[in-house]
Amino acid sequence: xxxxxxxxxxxxxxxxxxxxxxxxxxxxxxxxxxxxxxxxxxxxxxxxxxxxxxxxxxxxxxxxxxxxxxxxxxxxxxxxxxxxxxxxxxxxxxxxxxxxxxxxxxxxxxxxxxxxxxxxxxxxxxxxxxxxxxxxxxxxxxxxxxxxxxxxxxxxxxxxxxxxxxxxxxxxxxxxxxxxxxxxxxxxxxxxxxxxxxxxxxxxxxxxxxxxxxxxxxxxxxxxxxxxxxxxxxxxxxxxxxxxxxx
Numbered sequence: 001x002x003x004x005x006x007x008x009x010x011x012x013x014x015x016x017x018x019x020x021x022x023x024x025x026x027x028x029x030x031x032x033x034x035x036x037x038x039x040x041x042x043x044x045x046x047x048x049x050x051x052x053x054x055x056x057x058x059x060x061x062x063x064x065x066x067x068x069x070x071x072x073x074x075x076x077x078x079x080x081x082x083x084x085x086x087x088x089x090x091x092x093x094x095x096x097x098x099x100x101x102x103x104x105x106x107x108x109x110x111x112x113x114x115x116x117x118x119x120x121x122x123x124x125x126x127x128x129x130x131x132x133x134x135x136x137x138x139x140x141x142x143x144x145x146x147x148x149x150x151x152x153x154x155x156x157x158x159x160x161x162x163x164x165x166x167x168x169x170x171x172x173x174x175x176x177x178x179x180x181x182x183x184x185x186x187x188x189x190x191x192x193x194x195x196x197x198x199x200x201x202x203x204x205x206x207x208x209x210x211x212x213x214x215x216x217x218x219x220x221x222x223x224x225x226x227x228x229x230x231x232x233x234x235x236x237x238x239x240x241x242x243x244x245x246x247x
Contacts, residue, residue, distance in 0.1 A: 001082050002101065003043040004035050007070045008089035009051040009063075023222065024048075027090045027213060030238060033245035034093040038209075042097075045074075046089060061167035065151045068168050071128075072144040078132045087210065088126035090218060091194075092238055095209040100129050100193070105186035106136050109172070110194035113202075120198040125169045126212050127194035129186075139183055147171040200234060213238060 008024040025048070032046040052066040071086050078084060083101050100108065108129040112120045130136050150157035150167050157170055164173035175181050191199040196212035203211070211234060213221065220228050220235040 001043055001079070002039070002041065002084075002098070003045065003078070003082060004039060004085045004087060004093075004097075005071065005074050006031055006046045006087045006089045006091070007049045007067060008046070009049050009066070024089060026242065027218075029245050030213075030241045031087065031089055031091050031093070034241050035087075038093045038096050039098070061151055061157070064166055064168050065147055068144055068147050072140045075130070075132060075140045076137050078137075080132055080134070082132040084130050084132060086128040086130070088212065088214075090213040091126065092211050092213060092241055093209065094205075094211060094237070097209055100188070101131075103186055104184060105129075106131055106133065106183035107139065107181070108186035108188050110190045111187045112190045112196075112198045121163070121165045121169065122173070123164075123169065123187075124190055124194055124196050124212065125166075125172055126196070126214075127188075127210055129188070129193075135183060139181060142180065143171055143175060146175060200231060203234060211237075 006028070008028045010024065028046050028048070032044060035042070035044045035046070049066075049070055052062050067088070075084060075086075085097060085100075109123055109125060110127050111123045114120065114122075130140075147167055150160070150171055157167055160170035160174050161167075164170040176185075188194070190196055191202050191204070192207050192209055194210050194212050195203055195208045197215055197217070200211075200217060211217075216228055217231050217234055217238075220231045221238050
């Protein structure tokens with residue numbers, strides 16, 4: 001089975017009280033709608049989940065860790081042979097994704113073109129594609145465990161954060177550098193499979209399949225007062241999808 005899995009949860013304002021805004025519900029509705037439109041025959045599962053349990057942790061990557069924990073839990077119960085796309089909920093699908101499964105890999109992630117931004121982090125872990133096997137499930141467990149170690153020990157995360165940024169990416173980057181990923185890997189282009197801030201300027205309607213609605217693009221969508229001219233086309237695409245989803 002081909003599946004797209006994503007989760008979101010309300011950001012807490014201390015003591016587990018959910019925030020009042022509906023930002024993540026809006027983002028998730030567009031992902032759900034656009035994925036169903038462009039990936040017929042797939043199981044599209046974009047779920048609202050409970051937020052992380054209140055804790056004494058002050059390290060701010062607990063939300064990303066919670067998302068990765070959910071991803072891994074779903075992969076661990078998936079049947080062998082399933083083909084799964086794991087996407088952050090702040091994404092929109094603009095073209096069919098079936099072509100990815102014709103490539104030979106166990107685990108695929110999206111890399112940035114340094115020509116577009118030589119200072120960019122090397123990859124973005126907001127789009128992962130995998131073919132479920134026991135070996136892939138074991139690796140996902142390892143990724144989750146290393147991510148948790150970094151959450152509990154910020155001093156472990158910080159050196160890797162200089163190279164890879166967020167905690168999910170740092171844990172994955174560390175495992176890749178240390179040769180602890182015994183899988184067939186595939187490096188997919190962010191421009192095509194996870195168009196984020198380093199590749200928005202090179203968005204191509206006939207090529208780009210997934211756009212990552214983060215940082216400046218999200219602000220342009222949610223607050224027209226800060227709308228950036230260079231992002232207007234992508235922001236308008238998202239708004240049109242939201243209107244169609246609501247209809």
